[in-house]
Amino acid sequence: MEDKSFPDPAQLFVVPDHYIFRMLYSQGISLEQLGIGAASVEDPRRVWRIFAEHYYLFRGTPTRLWLDFAFHDLFGLDVRLTAKNADEYYDAIVEKLKGPEFRPRALYTRFRLEVLRRQIRPRFAFASCGHPRIGPQRTDHSNFSP
Numbered sequence: 001m002e003d004k005s006f007p008d009p010a011q012l013f014v015v016p017d018h019y020i021f022r023m024l025y026s027q028g029i030s031l032e033q034l035g036i037g038a039a040s041v042e043d044p045r046r047v048w049r050i051f052a053e054h055y056y057l058f059r060g061t062p063t064r065l066w067l068d069f070a071f072h073d074l075f076g077l078d079v080r081l082t083a084k085n086a087d088e089y090y091d092a093i094v095e096k097l098k099g100p101e102f103r104p105r106a107l108y109t110r111f112r113l114e115v116l117r118r119q120i121r122p123r124f125a126f127a128s129c130g131h132p133r134i135g136p137q138r139t140d141h142s143n144f145s146p
Contacts, residue, residue: 003105009093010035010044013070014051019063024054045090052086 006012014020014034021034033050035041058064071077071089075096081089096102101110 010047
């Protein structure tokens with residue numbers, strides 16, 4: 001089983017999260033601009049900047065609560081994400097993602113997850129969003145289910 005680091009903030013937060021890319025799409029941002037449906041994201045920093053520029057759209061949503069929690073508690077970012085600080089966020093998150101404590105298995109253990117299920121079609125699964133497929137052989141008794 002591969003347990004590779006997440007490649008970048010865009011492919012961790014934007015590309016695989018249908019709540020995020022659907023909100024942006026509803027405001028006129030094409031899925032192509034967000035790297036959705038592509039084999040790989042050509043310019044993840046540009047995707048991140050688009051997301052940051054429209055972050056205000058998530059105000060008052062459960063998605064925003066989750067994102068604010070993740071940015072603050074997991075990545076130590078205590079200033080709200082904006083277009084002006086998008087690159088600062090991006091760089092800080094990239095640095096954290098390089099550490100072993102941010103690999104998928106470590107996060108799975110850290111959050112004491114027992115089951116991980118997808119609620120979206122397989123074409124938006126881990127592999128299609130730039131993350132390696134989590135294979136069937138496990139030694140940590142985790143439970144991944146489509």
